[in-house]
Amino acid sequence: MRKSRKDLINKISTHLLLMVISFIVLMPILLALSVSFQPRAQIFSYPPSLIPDKLYFGNYINAWNLVNMDRLLVNSLLASAIVMFGKLALGVLSGYAFSHFEFKYKKTLFFAILFTLMLPMQVRVVPLFEFVSKLGLANTYSGLVLPFLASATTTFLMRQHFLTIPTSLMESAQLDGCGPFRFLFQILIPLSGPTLAGLATVNFLVMWNAYLWPLIILNSDEMKVAQQGVKMLFTSASERDWGLIMAGTIMVVIPTLIVFLLAQKFFVKGIATQGLKE
Amino acid sequence: MKEQDYDSHFSVPYLLILPSMIILTLFLYWPTIQSVILSLYRTAPFGARRIYSGFDNYINLFTDPVYRASLLRSAVFVLITIFGGLAVSLILSVLVNQKLKGIKIYRTIFFIPYAISPTVAGSLWVFLLNPVAGHVNYFLDLLFNVQVPWLTNGFFAFIAIIIATIWKNMGFNIIFFLAGLQSIPDSVYESARIDGANSFQIFRKITIPLLSPTTFYLIIMNIIFTVFQSFGIVDIMTQGGPADATNIVIYKLYRDMFVNFRPGLAAAQSVILLILVLIVTFFHFRFGSRGVHYQ
Numbered sequence: 001m002r003k004s005r006k007d008l009i010n011k012i013s014t015h016l017l018l019m020v021i022s023f024i025v026l027m028p029i030l031l032a033l034s035v036s037f038q039p040r041a042q043i044f045s046y047p048p049s050l051i052p053d054k055l056y057f058g059n060y061i062n063a064w065n066l067v068n069m070d071r072l073l074v075n076s077l078l079a080s081a082i083v084m085f086g087k088l089a090l091g092v093l094s095g096y097a098f099s100h101f102e103f104k105y106k107k108t109l110f111f112a113i114l115f116t117l118m119l120p121m122q123v124r125v126v127p128l129f130e131f132v133s134k135l136g137l138a139n140t141y142s143g144l145v146l147p148f149l150a151s152a153t154t155t156f157l158m159r160q161h162f163l164t165i166p167t168s169l170m171e172s173a174q175l176d177g178c179g180p181f182r183f184l185f186q187i188l189i190p191l192s193g194p195t196l197a198g199l200a201t202v203n204f205l206v207m208w209n210a211y212l213w214p215l216i217i218l219n220s221d222e223m224k225v226a227q228q229g230v231k232m233l234f235t236s237a238s239e240r241d242w243g244l245i246m247a248g249t250i251m252v253v254i255p256t257l258i259v260f261l262l263a264q265k266f267f268v269k270g271i272a273t274q275g276l277k278e
Numbered sequence: 279m280k281e282q283d284y285d286s287h288f289s290v291p292y293l294l295i296l297p298s299m300i301i302l303t304l305f306l307y308w309p310t311i312q313s314v315i316l317s318l319y320r321t322a323p324f325g326a327r328r329i330y331s332g333f334d335n336y337i338n339l340f341t342d343p344v345y346r347a348s349l350l351r352s353a354v355f356v357l358i359t360i361f362g363g364l365a366v367s368l369i370l371s372v373l374v375n376q377k378l379k380g381i382k383i384y385r386t387i388f389f390i391p392y393a394i395s396p397t398v399a400g401s402l403w404v405f406l407l408n409p410v411a412g413h414v415n416y417f418l419d420l421l422f423n424v425q426v427p428w429l430t431n432g433f434f435a436f437i438a439i440i441i442a443t444i445w446k447n448m449g450f451n452i453i454f455f456l457a458g459l460q461s462i463p464d465s466v467y468e469s470a471r472i473d474g475a476n477s478f479q480i481f482r483k484i485t486i487p488l489l490s491p492t493t494f495y496l497i498i499m500n501i502i503f504t505v506f507q508s509f510g511i512v513d514i515m516t517q518g519g520p521a522d523a524t525n526i527v528i529y530k531l532y533r534d535m536f537v538n539f540r541p542g543l544a545a546a547q548s549v550i551l552l553i554l555v556l557i558v559t560f561f562h563f564r565f566g567s568r569g570v571h572y573q
Contacts, residue, residue: 011378014373014376015378015380018374018381018384021370021373022384022387022388025387025388025390025391025445025448026387026390028391028399028403028406028445029390029402031405031406032401032405035411043411044410046416047416047420048412048413048416050413089297090297090301091298093294093295093297093298094294094295094298097290097291097292097295101290101291103288103291109295109299112299112302113295113299113302116306116307118552118555118556119306119307119310119552120555121506122509122531122548123310123313123548123549123551123552123555124306124309124310124312124313124548125309125531125535126309126313126316126535126544126545127308127309127310127312127313127545128305128309129535130312130541131308131309131312132305146301147305147306150297150298150300150301150302150305155298180290209394209395209397210395211395211396211397211509211510211513212509212510215513216536227395227398227510230398230400230401230514231397231513231514233401234401234404234514240408240410242405242408242411245405246401246405249398249401252397252398253394253395253398256393256395256398257390257393257394260389260390260393261386264386267389267393268389268453
């Protein structure tokens with residue numbers, strides 16, 4: 001009896017501690033949310049208030065109009081969706097080559113793909129910008145997404161996953177006269193749901209969160225992406241209008257949070273198995 | 279390895295790899311090679327003409343006190359961010375590595391900042407740290423009666439980008455520490471407890487050594503992305519200022535290219551970063567599975 005009571009107290013205090021820490025970790029988001037619903041007068045009152053008096057939507061409307069948020073969000077959504085599908089498609093194909101085929105220079109080619117992990121955007125951004133501009137793709141969707149379409153990580157993880165599928169499956173498929181492409185599409189891919197979902201989430205978020213490349217390659221307001229919108233809020237809002245800036249920031253982060261929370265299980269697995277950022 | 283499957287389709291694997299190879303060659307390998315070439319040229323002012331200049335860009339960089347200061351600043355930034363970040367993450371991981379109802383909710387909360395972009399993270403922290411309406415200074419004033427000039431003082435601006443970076447990358451570290459902690463069998467802890475070790479001793483003598491492969495891996499990954507990923511945070515929070523106090527290498531590179539229009543000089547900085555990445559990766563492969571404790 002005494003032991004279980006001590007246990008209970010222990011549990012409650014751990015919960016309390018974790019709640020306080022969770023609150024601190026989420027503080028930047030919670031306070032931004034709070035401020036985004038406050039009118040200017042309340043934001044600059046002293047002491048600063050933690051909870052809005054009443055829900056004020058003016059900041060959201062103003063932020064939306066100031067930076068053309070609809071356009072930015074659509075651009076980001078399109079780019080992220082294209083990159084997500086592109087990486088998955090190319091990664092599935094190349095992963096399949098390395099998991100189920102023997103061919104000349106297999107090891108060299110595999111290494112050549114993995115080596116690109118050493119070449120982050122920042123070490124090639126200058127010539128990449130010149131190259132994509134020369135192709136006439138500056139300030140276009142194609143220029144924005146092309147450099148991201150293939151990925152060593154996705155190739156590697158698809159290969160790892162395909163290797164776990166029993167060989168007997170393939171042997172019987174071959175005996176039944178099932179060709180390599182039918183085998184891929186009708187057997188391997190349907191068996192890869194969770195792996196594909198994990199990679200899709202990570203790849204979507206990587207593109208949604210990308211900033212340096214869009215900043216460099218996009219220059220007209222109607223082509224810009226949501227992350228650039230955050231910067232635009234700072235440069236175009238009149239003298240530190242925090243309510244507006246935080247409202248805009250919240251709008252940019254909401255899709256991230258939705259994707260993360262929906263696919264959390266896959267996302268964490270995706271990160272834990274790849275352990276790589278691009 | 280599987281052998282000669284589908285051997286009648288000898289061209290199939292090459293076709294499968296081709297799309298990836300085209301993209302990677304055009305947009306990853308080719309620009310990297312170009313970076314190396316470009317770093318040996320300088321651009322004539324007001325002209326597109328490029329003049330071969332050998333190692334001049336490198337010599338200029340390494341004799342330039344601004345660049346040397348930026349390198350040193352980045353090293354300090356990386357060190358503090360990694361040390362602080364790993365310490366915080368480890369403590370939080372131990373806390374959420376308990377069998378407790380609802381523990382998954384806390385884990386999810388701790389992962390959230392990692393899904394958020396550097397730009398958004400920067401924006402949230404600029405607001406929190408601003409002197410007029412920000413809450414951090416309000417509480418510091420309330421508790422300790424101090425007003426910290428977060429983004430207007432060089433030293434504090436440096437601390438500010440470190441805080442934002444640690445906050446943003448914590449989730450990544452926790453995912454790995456948690457996986458590492460869960461791979462330590464309960465029997466190890468039990469026998470330590472039977473031998474009379476207290477929680478702190480267990481943490482120091484068992485948890486930390488057994489986690490060292492994870493820690494080593496995390497240090498490597500953190501070096502790479504603290505150097506590269508902090509661009510968004512710096513661009514929103516400080517733009518490298520005040521007075522260069524947060525002008526880390528990646529930000530200087532960007533400015534030399536796209537503000538000062540000196541592609542050769544910027545490319546040389548890219549190559550220096552590339553060499554650093556290769557060195558770090560070499561260490562990863564060379565010592566990744568050695569000198570650290572596996573059970």
